[in-house]
Amino acid sequence: MPKMKSVKAATKRFKKTASGRIKRNKAYASHLLKCKSTKRKRNYRRATLVTSADEKRIKTMIL
Numbered sequence: 001m002p003k004m005k006s007v008k009a010a011t012k013r014f015k016k017t018a019s020g021r022i023k024r025n026k027a028y029a030s031h032l033l034k035c036k037s038t039k040r041k042r043n044y045r046r047a048t049l050v051t052s053a054d055e056k057r058i059k060t061m062i063l
Helices: 008-013 038-045 052-062
Strands: 022-024
Touching (some): 008 052, 022 052
C-alpha cells in the first residue's frame, strides 16, 4: 500500500497548536487596504482557529 501524502498547499496554510487544534491566518489583508480602517487591518494580522466543522477535513490533509 502506498504512503498517504499530505496536501502541500494545506501544510503551508495551516499549523497545529500544542493542544491539537488547527491555526489559520485571516483573509482580506493583502490588497484594497486604503479603504479599511487601521483597527480592521490590525485584526487581520492575528491568527485564529479553524472551526470544528472543517477541523477533521483539514487534519487529514496535513496529516
